[in-house]
């Protein structure tokens with residue numbers, strides 16, 4: 001068996017209603033997919049972000065995958081990594097591209113072995129992974145009624161926690177939104193907020209203190225990800241734990257931040273940080289440093305399934321008799337905002353008691369609706385043989 005064909009697609013879906021966060025508003029959602037096909041006819045799927053640079057980077061790496069065996073995924077990862085390591089491509093789109101390829105290889109390897117990815121990774125610690133709802137973005141005239149109604153819908157769906165946006169309006173307006181939403185939710189549900197790198201350290205610290213009585217589980221990306229000194233200052237002075245890392249890549253970008261305790265919680269994304277292979281390394285490093293690991297997700301069912309398999313295998317940090325999500329058990333982000341591609345190319349995942357069951361079918365355990373994939377494909381399919 002050897003991989004003899006790779007297809008790269010950019011999928012774009014238009015939104016009926018735009019939404020925003022501290023950096024921009026969007027009216028589209030997209031993804032780059034990788035379909036890896038073996039000489040035996042079996043195939044695997046992976047994904048990364050929709051930017052053209054990522055698709056180009058995948059095209060550059062793909063010839064190095066042709067002729068390889070899927071189950072050699074970790075050695076393929078290392079060989080591809082070394083092709084761009086010294087060319088200063090490290091922080092660019094090469095790692096997301098490698099993430100998509102890695103995901104597709106694990107999917108293919110599982111299908112060929114007739115085993116779910118979690119078993120190839122060494123076995124699972126839990127049958128269902130704790131999740132929280134991401135939504136509560138800025139939309140036109142959303143406060144308070146639409147925001148509160150959206151939050152209520154997450155409770156009705158069985159989520160025990162949810163995350164909202166901050167730093168996209170004035171300081172006073174964002175304080176009111178956080179306090180107002182907590183008042184509306186009442187005690188009990190977990191509430192987190194995300195500034196998407198929108199503040200400097202002193203503003204972030206002032207904000208954390210202004211909403212300190214709203215029982216917030218974490219304060220995500222207060223300052224730019226490259227600014228370790230500011231993020232660490234916020235972590236040291238904020239009454240709310242600080243999280244970050246959704247745009248960081250590989251063990252090499254996480255290692256110094258774990259060692260310096262820049263964040264209380266790290267949130268790598270499986271489609272950004274290096275795929276299933278590298279996420280397992282980063283998760284074990286976080287465990288060793290005693291830092292919480294709550295992965296980011298903003299893609300489709302492909303990277304969500306990959307995240308489920310990975311998170312199902314992770315240990316408790318630290319081990320204790322009673323496992324508890326958010327406390328010593330990882331919690332996976334479950335994006336609930338509109339995403340026409342995500343809503344159509346795979347089946348949806350059901351939430352029960354704020355958990356999603358890990359697929360048991362071979363590979364990632366998902367079915368790809370290829371007709372839907374074709375419908376959302378923008379431009380030509382790129383093929384490497």
Ligand SMILES: [Mg+2]
Pocket residue numbers: 194196220221246
């Ligand atoms: Mg975020």
